[in-house]
Amino acid sequence: MEMSSVEDAGGEPSGRRPEGLMRVGSGASDVIDPEVGGSGGAEAESGRKLLSSRYKGVVPQPNGRWGAQIYEKHRRVWLGTFDDEASAAWAYDVAAQRFRGRDGVANFEPLEEEADEAELAFIRARSKAEVVDMLRKHTYRDELRQSKQAASTAAASKRPAATAAPPEKERQHLFDKAATPSDVGKLNRLVIPKQHAEKYFPLGEDDAGALLSFEDGDGKLWRFRYSYWNSSQSYVLTRGWSQFVKEKALAAGDVVSFHRSASEEKRLFIEAKARGGAPPAARRFRLFGVDIVGSSINGEIENNKRKSDDYDGVEKIKQQRQAAFD
DNA sequence: CCGTGTGTTGAC
C-alpha cells in the first residue's frame, strides 16, 4: 500500500499557482470562492459526506486525503493519493500533459515551451506508464531533478541529451543473464555480469545509487536500484528486484533478457524467459477453492485488466501475448 | 486493521 512517508506529490509546482484556471463554467464572472470548510481535508465537518474538489481529476478520499485520476479510452487511470488537494491537482496536470498534451492541463498553468523546456522533455521522454508510476509513488520531483542534473552534465561534456520522442518498435538485444539461485533467492538482487554492466549500464563515479527503468512485454514498468557492490566487486540490481522475481515467478535457470530501444534512447526493456524457451514459468493458484494452472502471461493480462493500466497501447500487447500463448 | 483505488453508476 505504498503509503509513502512524509513527502507529498513530490512537491508542489514552484512557479505555477493554484488559482490559475479554476474558473469553471464559462462566465469567468463568479470566482469559485472555495470556502470549503476552511483548509484541509475532504471530510465534511459534520459527518459523512465528502466534499468535492474544485480541481479537475481530483476526488476526495474517506480519510480526508485526495485522489487523482485521469480518464483515457473509457478507463480510469489512477494517479495516486495525496495529502492536499493541490498536490493531487498538480499530479493530474502532469498526467494530462503526458496523456493529452498542453491543452489537457486543466488546473494550473500549463508548462511553457521556453521556460519549462527541460520538464517537458522529461515528460515526453517517458511513457504514460512511467509518468503514472512516478506520480503514484511520489517520485516525480526527484526524478525530474536527477534528469535535469544528468542532462546538464551530459550537455557540458559533449552533446546535448537526445530529445526525441520514443518510436518504440525495434529493440536491440543487449545481453542475457541466466538467473542463479541467489538471483532469485532472498537476497533481493540480481548480479549483472561486470562485462555487460560496464558496457551497457556505465555507472559514474558519483552515481552512488542510480535508478534504472525497464519495461516488460506487457508495458509494465520496472524500476530497480542499480549500484556497484565493493564487497563483492559486482554490479547489482537491488531495490525492486524481488518484486520482479515474484511476479514473473522467476526461477533459477530462467533467463533474464535485457534490451534497449534501437533508437539509442534511454528506454530499456527486460524480459523473463523460461530456461529453455519463450514463456515465463507457469503458475499454480487457487480460484474458488479449485486449483487452476495458468500462465503468468494470462495472470498479468487479468491483472492489467483489473488495474486499468491499459494506457500506452497495452491492448496490442495483450493480443500478441494471447496469441503467443496458443 | 485501515487506506487505497476499483467497481459502478449516472450526470454532462
Add this chain to the structure above:
DNA sequence: TCAACACACGGG
C-alpha cells in the same frame, strides 16, 4: 469523460 459513492482488497 467525468466525479460520486461504497466497499473489497491487500499491505503492514
